[in-house]
Amino acid sequence: MIEARASKIEDPVAKLRFLKHTEKRVGQVETVLGRPQYWWLRNQKFWLAIGFVLLIPAFSYFRPGSSRALTADVLPNSGNRGGVAPFRETPLEKVWLLDTKNGIETWSNGLRVETRFTTTNRPREYYVWNKNQPASTLAQLPSRQAAGIVFHTTESTLEELEEQKMRRLKLLGESLLSYVHKEKAYHYVIDRFGRVYRIVVEQDAANHAGKSVWADEKWAYIGLNDSFLAVSFETQTRPGDEAPIISQAQVDSGRMLTRMLRARYSIPSGNCATHAQVSINPSNFQIGYHTDWAGNFPFEAMGLPDNYAKPLASLHLFGFNYDGTFFAATGARMWKGVVSSEDLLRDRAQKDSISVAQLRTQLRNHYRRLSALLPDHNKTAGGEPDSNSSEAREVNP
Amino acid sequence: MKHSNHTPAIGLDVGTSRIVSASRSGEEFQYKSQLNAFVEVPWSKMTEASLKREGVPFVVTGENVSKLIIVPGNESSRFADLLQSESRRPMNRGVLNPSEPQNAVMLKQLIENLTEGDRRNGLPVYYSVPAAPLGAEENLTYHDASIAQILRELNCEPTPINEGLAVVFSELEETNYSGVGISFGGGLVNVCLSYLAVPVMSFSVGKAGDYIDSSAASVTGELTTRIRMAKEESFQINGHFTDKLHQVINVYYDEVIRAVVAGLKEAFSNSRNIPKMGKPIPMVLSGGTAMPKGFRDRFEKLLKESEFPLPLSEIRMASSPLNSTAKGALVAALAEL
Numbered sequence: 001m002i003e004a005r006a007s008k009i010e011d012p013v014a015k016l017r018f019l020k021h022t023e024k025r026v027g028q029v030e031t032v033l034g035r036p037q038y039w040w041l042r043n044q045k046f047w048l049a050i051g052f053v054l055l056i057p058a059f060s061y062f063r064p065g066s067s068r069a070l071t072a073d074v075l076p077n078s079g080n081r082g083g084v085a086p087f088r089e090t091p092l093e094k095v096w097l098l099d100t101k102n103g104i105e106t107w108s109n110g111l112r113v114e115t116r117f118t119t120t121n122r123p124r125e126y127y128v129w130n131k132n133q134p135a136s137t138l139a140q141l142p143s144r145q146a147a148g149i150v151f152h153t154t155e156s157t158l159e160e161l162e163e164q165k166m167r168r169l170k171l172l173g174e175s176l177l178s179y180v181h182k183e184k185a186y187h188y189v190i191d192r193f194g195r196v197y198r199i200v201v202e203q204d205a206a207n208h209a210g211k212s213v214w215a216d217e218k219w220a221y222i223g224l225n226d227s228f229l230a231v232s233f234e235t236q237t238r239p240g241d242e243a244p245i246i247s248q249a250q251v252d253s254g255r256m257l258t259r260m261l262r263a264r265y266s267i268p269s270g271n272c273a274t275h276a277q278v279s280i281n282p283s284n285f286q287i288g289y290h291t292d293w294a295g296n297f298p299f300e301a302m303g304l305p306d307n308y309a310k311p312l313a314s315l316h317l318f319g320f321n322y323d324g325t326f327f328a329a330t331g332a333r334m335w336k337g338v339v340s341s342e343d344l345l346r347d348r349a350q351k352d353s354i355s356v357a358q359l360r361t362q363l364r365n366h367y368r369r370l371s372a373l374l375p376d377h378n379k380t381a382g383g384e385p386d387s388n389s390s391e392a393r394e395v396n397p
Numbered sequence: 398m399k400h401s402n403h404t405p406a407i408g409l410d411v412g413t414s415r416i417v418s419a420s421r422s423g424e425e426f427q428y429k430s431q432l433n434a435f436v437e438v439p440w441s442k443m444t445e446a447s448l449k450r451e452g453v454p455f456v457v458t459g460e461n462v463s464k465l466i467i468v469p470g471n472e473s474s475r476f477a478d479l480l481q482s483e484s485r486r487p488m489n490r491g492v493l494n495p496s497e498p499q500n501a502v503m504l505k506q507l508i509e510n511l512t513e514g515d516r517r518n519g520l521p522v523y524y525s526v527p528a529a530p531l532g533a534e535e536n537l538t539y540h541d542a543s544i545a546q547i548l549r550e551l552n553c554e555p556t557p558i559n560e561g562l563a564v565v566f567s568e569l570e571e572t573n574y575s576g577v578g579i580s581f582g583g584g585l586v587n588v589c590l591s592y593l594a595v596p597v598m599s600f601s602v603g604k605a606g607d608y609i610d611s612s613a614a615s616v617t618g619e620l621t622t623r624i625r626m627a628k629e630e631s632f633q634i635n636g637h638f639t640d641k642l643h644q645v646i647n648v649y650y651d652e653v654i655r656a657v658v659a660g661l662k663e664a665f666s667n668s669r670n671i672p673k674m675g676k677p678i679p680m681v682l683s684g685g686t687a688m689p690k691g692f693r694d695r696f697e698k699l700l701k702e703s704e705f706p707l708p709l710s711e712i713r714m715a716s717s718p719l720n721s722t723a724k725g726a727l728v729a730a731l732a733e734l
Contacts, residue, residue: 003573003593283542
């Protein structure tokens, strides 16, 4: 028990340090505060039990001597969904445009996209920093295609999803689409009925993420308006671990849209994050300025791993911090990413023989330097890539 | 008393009434405090000379006829009483006072005085910030950013910490930082429920010490400065009162306690995040407004009457109510080093 271990620590500072930096605390807090939605998707014991229940009749049915053989068709996706193994990345099937009729695109994976609200914005232009080479400088990748997806909520007025409220639901949806079209706010909006609307064309930036940061295995992206695509669900964010307001139609469309975008732009699953995960406030170096999908985004239902567990680049690469308000807005799932970020930060401080506070100061100064190098229209994207790399073109600020 | 030059960090309680700083030298915690107020005195050569002679810190501003002497901090209360004027307050209801043009300047002066003697170059400073009022989404970003900016200008490395959580870090080490910390300040009462050092829920209540002062002042016709002095010097809740002033203060104290109890009940009854901790947790009361004798007993009585939904193991006063927020902020800072 985490409490028993903490109780043995006499020094109050050491005790607090232990409690703040132990990953096991997450599980205990989760237990006490209640499990997040979709916990069962990630619970290994749950899936083991389900698998066991399924296997007993299957074993007796397909026992030796039976004319039937156990095939993959009988237990579809057992390897992927069983929960015994963590989420496994599956190759993305190719998705292509079948046809466009009456302003509706039909894609090969069943996705239908309405284009009557489509608009353009400035062409996508973003900068990256090679996080594995801290001394490198800002760069542009040769390809300017989208590097990831940010999931948003429209935070617009909602009405009960009932048949007798159709007129008001349609009215709310239309006014929302007009607004986001005018603001060039997202690349895609998925309305309450699961209809997918393209707003800003994919080649252009959308005004969706504000000050924001994310990183993959190699690159850090600062300012995701230009580098990431925006998919917004017509809904409102619920606090903490409360169930999200999202219809099955929205989930289905979201999954197909995510697959299409990932397939077209070779977007790794790790570069699909929620606005709450990427949003920052550089004026006070706090994360979570926006809290869209702060703790209950159905990553698994979108065919993605639980990216809430991923470390937040804002915390461990650029020295941002968080406060109690942020914790209250998020759920236990996102807390895992926060804790793992803190672990990375602490490990690095230990390696550099400096305090975490000193390291944070260094990282914040680094963020300020990078941000200052960015062009005005893109004051949040940046990084220092490998100047010798052929993959990146150095920026001359 | 100057802080040790070797303190690895500083905890700062930026309260409406007082600013308290905490530092650590070896195993010992050290505190300094200043009233978060100032008075303006018309300049004269004699006044300036006498202030110097008395060792009262002051600042001279303006030119010629508009020349003024500003007395910030602890001495401001005495001067306000002497001059029969109200002291001015850089903060109001827990945040920067929007109607005080000198708010940031005076706050910087006070913080600078409090951190005098510390090597401030990159010194981590954890400073307290209030929680949003119950049921409201108050934007505290400006206040938070302003304090951070002041500290950065003083070459410190600022980090905000919720005031109620700081009380938990100061007082609830024995329960592994699980429990409820309440800071009864001048502008706000800040509440935080923590579980294993995680702030589960926090909020503030707008009726606090200043409400008692201003309400009592309006009824009695006294200056709020004098009400505050009477409150701090000789007041006892439910005591035997010989004058109207103490009776009036008692009435408004009761109203503040009832408002906090109602807020606690509402917050913990409505929240879906009420923890199932399995065992009762402690509640600790701190802050200058909780200092009068009998406060804890009155609070406990009213809380019990309200059928508060969370099982409590005890309700107790902080060991050092005026310093607990600053100490908790320091503990949080030290834990990050």
